[in-house]
Amino acid sequence: MKNILLFGAGRSATVLIDYLLQNAARQKWHVTVADHDLQLVKSKTGKSYYATPVALDVTDATAREPLLAEADLVISLLPPALHILVARDCLRFKKNLLTASYLDDEVKKLQPDIDAAGLLFLYEMGLDPGLDHMSAMKLIHSIEKKGGQIFSFKSYCGGLISPESNDNPWHYKISWNSRNVVLAGSAGAVYKEKGKVKEVSYEQLFDHNKTVQVPSIGKLAYYPNRDSLGYMQSYNLENIHTFQRATLRFPDFCEGWNALVKLGLTRDGDKQATDQLPYFQWASQQVTERTPGLSHEETIAQYLGVSSKSKVIRQLKFLGILNGEEINLGERSNADILQHLLDTKLKMESTDRDLIVMLHEIEFERRNLPTRINSFLIVQGENATHTAMAKTVGLPLGIMAKLLLSDKVGLKGLHIPILPEIYNPVLRELEDFDIKFVESFE
Template sequence: MKNILLFGAGKSATSLIDYLLANAPRQKWHITVADHDLMLIKSKTGKSYYATPAAIDIKDQTARQQLIQETDLVISLLPPHLHITVAKDCLQFRKNLLTASYIDPEVRKLEKDIEKAGLLFMYEMGLDPGIDHMSAMKLIHSIEKKGGQIFSFKSYCGGLISPESLDNPWQYKISWNARNVVMAGASGAIYRDKGKTREVSYEQLFDHNKTIQVPGLGKLAYYPNRDSLGYMESYRLENIATFMRATLRFPDFCEGWNALIKLGLTGEDGKVQTDQLTCFDWATRHIDGADKQAGHEEVMARFLGVSSKSKVIRQLKYLGLLNGDQINLGEKTDAEVLQHLVEDKLKMEPSDKDMIVMMHEIEFERRNMATRIHSYMITQGEDNVRTAMAKTVGLPLGILAKLLLQEKITLTGLHIPVMPEVYNPVLKELEEFDIRFEESFE
């Protein structure tokens, strides 16, 4: 019997837990799911003979380390800042570690020790990052194997809401961590475009509203990710002229979020006392000389330079920013208040379906002829629990866990999934779950 320890039973864990439990009888696994919320764990594992719930505080070193010592493989879906705690324990007790989160500077410091111990720490093994790396590298390696010289690489991904569930002016609902949505883009972006490094500030990020055409969906807006340049070396495309990774949204979302940035409602600098503070007074705190006696729509519209009947004003009204309701959350940052509002107003209803859209656009030259390849994937969720987001984040982790425990992958060190021995079997099995890419050439 092989033991798998999963830290975290939140939104992204649902499909992973389903996959592990479905494979447990045949693979002879037992899965321990650790989270601070016992009822949440039980809602995911049910009464499965192959699962054990472990309600622990992740900061409880004794409880945490005991679980790690007793397992064969650790998977972490904890908030990113907690991964280093688990990583150090895995190194100490010689356990392989899988996670969907980005490699951070702290775990980089452990890289030599991980390699020396003969362990595999696979980071960025979810959707974005994760499936994006694997599908992109499969394309890149295929092009290069046939003698193609890549000169432009663009990759887009978005966690969206399926068109039939779009019933609000934001064209968006929360299908994953709301804090990540609120903080997206806060550090600006950097990428390479036609041989030049482009830097975009947070204040400009949602303002340009560039679009791409996605088969079956039409135009989607995109904004570049924080640091595309950091992946040029990982993809072995250091000398490429254009390299950009970007996030997809329906166009209306970007316009509305740009208004929130202009209003100063997304920051984390300082806290405001929200008790007895109305939503409108909070939302207009940064508008100098605002005439609070004027109509709320007019105050906002005048500041933003839009019509009081515009779509943006409807979006702000939908979030509750124009009403007199009191916030009453105590001392909070603007970002925390905004997170509270979007979690309430943009939540998925039980019957809502989310949607993942991923698209790669690669231009290359072969035999003096330029070619552009489009590779795209669209997958839908079932409802607000078994979401496309949970499926695409969790399944790659589950599949890799199986391959490791079957000893079909013997890779060691600190890695992201850019190598054929990982991406080939994982992408192949993902197709069984209707996660597959279609390609077209120009």
């Protein structure tokens, strides 16, 4: 029997755990799920004979090491900053590693050692990044195989809320790690458009009205996602004139989030005492000039340059930012406080359903004819536990785990999923779960 060790049992792990346990008897697997919250793990593994729930402080090396020593494959769904601990252990114990997180510079430094050990470390194997790479590379390779020359690539992805559960002025609910929502875009973004490199600061990121039309969904707003340029070489598209990866949201979300950024409420780092600190006072920390006679609500509206009756103010009020309630969370950063509000006010109710939307727009020329292919994916969740987010993050990892443990992939080294030996079998099995792209040509 082969042992799979999964670190992390949060929102994105649910469907992965289901998949691993559903395959465990046939594949002769045993699955150990380790998380700091033992009750959370037990709620997801149930009474399965093939699962061992473990309470673990992942920063405790003496607790980690025995689990790693017994594993045949390690999967990490930990917060990004903790992956390096697991990666170094996997090297030491000579274990293959799968994760949905971005490939970072710390892990890249390990590449010579990974190669020398003959291991596979596969990063970015979730939704975005992950499913976006696989579906895009399948299209790109297909176009190139037929002699097409690509000159523009745009890819969009968003975790949204389904229309029937869309009942708040943000048109958004938390279906994944809320910390990542708070910090999304904080490093700004860079991409290439019509031959020019565009750099967008965090302060400007949400301050635009760019939209894209998605079949059966309608108009969605988007903002550039991180460093798109870093993927041009990976996709072998270094010479094209437009290359952009972006995040999708309903338009009102971007307008409201832009206000939070302008108010400084997404900043992480410096902490402040919040006991007996009213939310409206916290929200006003950037406001240095005040007009006598204006209410707190009107003062913030004036600072933001909007009407006190605007939808932005309605959004802030919905989060509780403009009321006199005291925060009382101890020493916290702005990002901590905002995360608390999102978890409280934008949480998914048990019957809520989320929505994953992904869209690729590729322009190319073949036989002197300009052509554009649009490829889109829409996945709807079942409820607040079995979400579309958990499905699209977890299933690619689970399928890849099965391929590796069945010796159907002989790949070694440090990779992201851009190779046919990864994306072909994974995309093929995902169709069994109704995760399938629809393509159209213009």
